[in-house]
Amino acid sequence: MEVLVAGANGHTGRLLIQYLKEDGHVPYGMVRKEEQKAKIEELGGIPVLADLTGDVGHAVKGKEAVIFAAGSGSSTGPEQTELVDRDGAINLIKATENFGMKKxxxxxxxxAGQPERGKEELQHYLKMKGEADEYLQGTELNYTIVRPGGLTHEEGTSKVNVGETVDRGTIPRADVAKTMIACLREPNTYNKTFELVSGDTQIEEALKTI
Structure with a gap:
């Protein structure tokens, strides 16, 4: 499957490119800067230059699926969070719809969408993520929304806990990436939204219980 990864130069995005390639997919890494292209190629992906705040039609054209893994980062202000995490995501969703893609x-x-559950300093971010999720849920796309807990750089275990809501916890970025890739092929995740933390169940088995 030809899959576009938005935010491919981020920590989770790079893992997505690597694991998609290993899983037999053709990963396209969407990056904003020319100098970021080499890293995508090194990981086995095909770089695509595009900015979430602008025209992304050429990036999604011809792809079979899109994975949004971009983020404004923890050091940016509220305006950048709105621009990337909400508006950038919605811009990419609209382009995906326009080109007749499904996934x-x-x-x-x-x-996300329940900012009162998060720490005060994260509540604006959670609100923006929730608004982007709500927009996606209102489309006719075959969507999956993955809501992980705190992301770590620990080695993945491929064991998770999933549910509509789960107790707050952490999860390695590697396991988040593998879960998102598994959602490409697991029908039980289609048009579903779920939370995700580390657990005791293998990813593929856990996704069948949502």
Whole structure:
């Protein structure tokens, strides 16, 4: 499957490119800067230059699925969070619809849309992620929204806990990436939104219980 990864130069995005390639897919890494292209190629992906705040039609054209893994980052202000995490995501969703594609996987966040469940400093971010998720849920796309807990750089275990809501916790980025890729082929995840933390169940088995 030809899959576009938005935010491919981020920590989770790079893992997505690597694991998609290993899983037999053709990954396209969407990056904003010319100098970022070499890293995508090194990971086995095909770089595509595009900015979430502008025209992304050429990036999604011809792809079979889109994975949104972009983020404004923890050091940016509220305006950048709105621009990337909400408006950028919606811009990519609209382009996906316009080109007749079906599958869209969103990397969201635990408690998105329920900012009161999060720490005060994260509540604006959670609100923006929730609004992007809500927009996606209102489309006719075959979507999956993955809402992980705190992301770590620990080695993945491929064991998770999933549910409509789960207790707050952490999860390695590697396991988040593998879960999102598994959602491409697991029908039980289609048009579903779920939270995700580390657990005791293998990813593929856990996704069948949502």
């Amino acid at each position: 869209f996987i969103m990397l969201s966040a635990i408690a």
